[in-house]
Amino acid sequence: DTGVSQDPRHKITKRGQNVTFRCDPISEHNRLYWYRQTLGQGPEFLTYFQNEAQLEKSRLLSDRFSAERPKGSFSTLEIQRTEQGDSAMYLCASSAAQGNEKLFFGSGTQLSVL
């Protein structure tokens, strides 16, 4: 029984570079979420997928950010032209379809933009 997997765990990049993160949810979960967490803060919602459809995007998700979930399985989050303000922990979570089902989180990808 595997949980939510995220890769890589850590990413260091130079400002202006593109980065891509991957999330593998729990296999039977059709809902997938991306959150961003900065130091000393709680996670902030970025986007939500139900199966392969991206149903909501936060205003935090600028046009430099794009997320996909092809075939409703794994998801990728890409950040283009990274900025120092993008440095944060990016958390992926998944849940089943029931209304009050809890979210299962991965260990996150810590991004540092130099």
Place this chain on the structure above:
Amino acid sequence: AQKITQTQPGMFVQEKEAVTLDCTYDTSDQSYGLFWYKQPSSGEMIFLIYQGSYDEQNATEGRYSLNFQKARKSANLVISASQLGDSAMYFCAMREQGGYNKLIFGAGTRLAVHP
């Protein structure tokens, strides 16, 4: 807009004692859900306990219980018999109305358990 407030940036507790972590929320929805998550230094968010707004009894999960006071809009987490492994960040979160589990999180409380 929905909001979660955790007013305790840090808490200390002696091993084997009980500790209460505060959480207040603001919502105009009648139906909502409240969650507590634990985040150890490894970074993973670990689900602890859930309380639905229509649940009449306070939720309990092992050493964790949720002191739900609906009129006061508070959902405090009580950890009984603290253990050294309980040292972590603790986040209160609320499920927004909308049919899926989008959560709004508070800023968290760092708990340190001393031997």
